[in-house]
Amino acid sequence: MxxxxxxxxxxxxxxxxxxxxxxxxxxxxxxxxxxxxxxxxxxxxxxxxxxxxxxxxxxxxxxxxxxxxKPSRKDIWHLDEVVISIGGQKHWLWRAVDQDGYVLDEIVQTRRDTKAAKRLLVRLLKKQGLSPKRIVTDKLRSYGAAKRDVMPGVEHRSHKGLNNRAENSHVPLRKRERMMQGFRxxxxxxxxxxxxxxxxxxx
Known part of the structure; x- marks a missing residue:
């Protein structure tokens, strides 16, 4: 480095x-x-x-x-969002990881809706340079709406139990958040x- x-x-x-x-x-x-x-x-x-x-x-x-x-070339993307409080205001950290847990992208947004989900997908496509074979998310409907608009031909599996890979990716950051007493x-x-x-x- x-x-x-x-x-x-x-x-x-x-x-x-x-x-x-x-x-x-x-x-x-x-x-x-x-x-x-x-x-x-x-x-x-x-x-x-x-x-x-x-x-x-x-x-x-x-x-x-x-x-x-080490650019990721995996073809299954797991997407998830987690709430983070900044200065007493609720924000959402949107994150995408591949099937090996490699973080593809993440973005802090103030909303948890279709517009925010679409912004994440557009960033992902731009950075990765290709579409995945499949995306896996929780039951948040915003993902489905954004996927139909941005990558309509990609398979989408939406189930709470299938998305442990993305949910587990938040754990290290949560530990740092507690140690740092939050973000400013x-x-x-x-x-x-x-x-x-x-x-x-x-x-």
């Missing part, structure tokens, strides 16, 4: 240390202060605020590199999950 395409200009720490700190934070259920302590044990003195800035600045670039290493903004959550899922897909 230290490609020459990423600029580390004006950073006094080597790229390897920066990448290590960012990886530790997103891969394991660690707070920024715990990452700071782990680095201190190795003789690297850096504040948790600096680590926070590294995560914000380099996280997206690292995630982009990781996605290039939609943008902050979207940035976090972009890196968090890319790291978990490969490690």
């Amino acid at each position: 230290t490609s020459s395409t990423i600029s580390y200009k004006n950073h006094r720490f080597p790229p390897q240390i920066i990448a290590r700190a960012v990886w530790l934070y997103f891969r394991f259920p660690l707070s920024l202060r715990l990452v700071e302590e782990m680095l201190v044990e190795r003789g690297i003195v850096v504040s948790y605020e600096t680590i926070r800035r590294w995560c914000r600045k380099f996280g997206a670039a690292y995630a982009k590199q990781l996605r290039r290493k 903004s939609v943008g902050g959550l979207q940035r976090f999950i972009s890196v968090f899922s890319a790291v978990r897909n490969l490690f």
Whole structure:
């Protein structure tokens, strides 16, 4: 995660240390202060605020590199949505995973309706570059309506018991959410999950 395409200009720490700190934070259920302590044990003195800035600045670039290493080509997509409270307001995290649990895409939205489901499907088709053989969802009717509009020829199985793959994919994020005492903004959550899922897909 230290490609020459990423600029580390004006950073006094080597790229390897920066990448290590960012990886530790997103891969394991660690707070920024715990990452700071782990680095201190190795003789690297850096504040948790600096680590926070590294995560914000380099996280997206690292995630982009990781996605290039293992693009998913599976043909069954499991879709699900989970409620997340941000600043006392209800939001929905829409997520798609393949049959192996590889996160294909996820997006934070304020609605849980056909328009929101359609937005997820359109993003998926654009990112994956192909349609799946089948999508699997819970009983939310919005999925069926969106599927008929976006990918009418794709098989759709809608059953609560069939969608454990997508539902289980929320568990790691729920653990981090509790540890972080929630998320403060939609943008902050979207940035976090972009890196968090890319790291978990490969490690």
